[in-house]
Amino acid sequence: MALKLISGKVKNVFLPVTTSTALTKDTLVEITSGKVAAADDNDTALAGVIRKEIASTDDDYADARSVPVTVPVERHCIWEIDVTSGDTAVVGTHEGTEVGIDAAGTVDLDDVTNKVFLITRVVSASKVQGYLKINGSY
Numbered sequence: 001m002a003l004k005l006i007s008g009k010v011k012n013v014f015l016p017v018t019t020s021t022a023l024t025k026d027t028l029v030e031i032t033s034g035k036v037a038a039a040d041d042n043d044t045a046l047a048g049v050i051r052k053e054i055a056s057t058d059d060d061y062a063d064a065r066s067v068p069v070t071v072p073v074e075r076h077c078i079w080e081i082d083v084t085s086g087d088t089a090v091v092g093t094h095e096g097t098e099v100g101i102d103a104a105g106t107v108d109l110d111d112v113t114n115k116v117f118l119i120t121r122v123v124s125a126s127k128v129q130g131y132l133k134i135n136g137s138y
Helices: none
Strands: 003-007 010-016 028-032 035-038 048-050 066-072 078-082 098-101 117-124 127-132
Touching (some): 010 035, 078 117
Antiparallel strands (some): 003 078, 010 066, 028 035, 028 048, 078 127, 098 117, 117 127
């Protein structure tokens, strides 16, 4: 998944991570039972974007620790994110739409229930820009 900050101020905070869980750098994460875990298709709020790859081969994979997570400092940061495979973003149709994400962390244009991404611009059929709902607000 390609997730990229386009504009706005962010900072890295260190949050506890769920032990023995692999996570891909620069992907969306949520807080589950007080710890960072991969975001999924039922999330209605996100914790941020993980800044560290976690692999099962890491020496500290099973250790209780904190990892860097990017969170917005400004209320309205613009992010660019991939569209779910099989979906097509359309200029003039999807701007202003609030949608969810899928299990891969891409924008699911068909999910209008779990609103965590507000589309402000269609970049291409497979990429959109907009606001992520991080820590409960855009």
